[in-house]
Amino acid sequence: MTVEQTLAQLVAIDSVSARSNAEIISYLAGRCERAGLVTERFAHVDETGAEKINLVAQTLAGEPFSGSTPAEVRATIELALVGHTDTVPYDSAWIEALQLTEKDGQLFGRGACDTKAFIAAALTAVESIDLSKLRKPLALVFTADEEIGCLGAKRLAEVNPFIARYAIVGEPTSLQPMRAGKGYCLAEITLRGREAHSAYPQLGASAIFRAARLIERLEGIAQELRNDQRAGFDPPYTTLNVGVIKGGSAKNIIAGECRFTLEWRTIPGQEAKHVLRLLNKAIEDLQRSDPDFVCEVDDSRADESFETSSESELVQFLETQSGKGSGSVAFGTEAPSMIALGAEAVVFGPGNIRVAHRTGEFVPIDQLNQCVRILSQAIERFCL
Numbered sequence: 001m002t003v004e005q006t007l008a009q010l011v012a013i014d015s016v017s018a019r020s021n022a023e024i025i026s027y028l029a030g031r032c033e034r035a036g037l038v039t040e041r042f043a044h045v046d047e048t049g050a051e052k053i054n055l056v057a058q059t060l061a062g063e064p065f066s067g068s069t070p071a072e073v074r075a076t077i078e079l080a081l082v083g084h085t086d087t088v089p090y091d092s093a094w095i096e097a098l099q100l101t102e103k104d105g106q107l108f109g110r111g112a113c114d115t116k117a118f119i120a121a122a123l124t125a126v127e128s129i130d131l132s133k134l135r136k137p138l139a140l141v142f143t144a145d146e147e148i149g150c151l152g153a154k155r156l157a158e159v160n161p162f163i164a165r166y167a168i169v170g171e172p173t174s175l176q177p178m179r180a181g182k183g184y185c186l187a188e189i190t191l192r193g194r195e196a197h198s199a200y201p202q203l204g205a206s207a208i209f210r211a212a213r214l215i216e217r218l219e220g221i222a223q224e225l226r227n228d229q230r231a232g233f234d235p236p237y238t239t240l241n242v243g244v245i246k247g248g249s250a251k252n253i254i255a256g257e258c259r260f261t262l263e264w265r266t267i268p269g270q271e272a273k274h275v276l277r278l279l280n281k282a283i284e285d286l287q288r289s290d291p292d293f294v295c296e297v298d299d300s301r302a303d304e305s306f307e308t309s310s311e312s313e314l315v316q317f318l319e320t321q322s323g324k325g326s327g328s329v330a331f332g333t334e335a336p337s338m339i340a341l342g343a344e345a346v347v348f349g350p351g352n353i354r355v356a357h358r359t360g361e362f363v364p365i366d367q368l369n370q371c372v373r374i375l376s377q378a379i380e381r382f383c384l
């Protein structure tokens, strides 16, 4: 089967994150088993009751999986090719979303770019190779729920089923190897006050004024964060943003509550918690002059940054094969989870992230074919 036919079959399976990914996993498991790989499913029921599955398919060259106790006996994988099976939702007006369509050398469909093109290329590459010749273990890793916070890959890292030496994480990078990425962290901050008639401010305490004082401190923290810089990022420092604020109930009531979101994107080498520590210090300072300053911080997300050395053999291999120098990504990826599993990880794949997620996303056919060639060569280079 050609890589284009494989991509058409993958696009035809609706795998938006809100649904179970059991159907696409069963398709992928069948393809991998027919190619001679041993598959293992790591299933989980999400909060909506949908079954979400991570699939690990590996050659027999390594230690066998333990099956029942994966955490105890871990396979060592030389090279893992990682692709997420879920896609973002599609507009009902896009009637060909699940039907791969070609126009001007480009293939259109939901997930065609992000990230089914990489999955189709990985399957095609594996099927083109005589796996019995491989001396070091190769794995295909297919994850769930990447688009809603890399949840599947994080769960896989917790289960810890294998140790990987190298991982290529499929994402549309226009075939440029990406060896670093900023972290992504989010917190919701709630300030409390005391409601009163606005004609008598001395009877209340404004949660909005308190929020304003804290936000002014955050602007100072954002300025301070600029002093710690990492080359290769735009901008080269950790950024933060107060994106949403809500507070108060009427113009003539002293506000009893004010909430805002704080989002920050960390540079490699700086822990996600660094900004939280600066935030907590600012809150303590404000409490000294206002003992009733009540503030709750719900830090719901902390995806770490990642950086793989420019000296890594995988980085250098992909730079040579693609003819492109390595760069950094501005969006969240599964690379930190693969690094947690021991890997030197690089994000790499066909298609452009700027057309991903939109109606009419597409992958150029020449990049799709080039990706098959590069992944085949990677398997031979690292596993033969």
Ligand SMILES: [Zn+2]
Pocket: 084, 114, 115, 146, 170, 171, 172
């Ligand atoms: Zn993606």
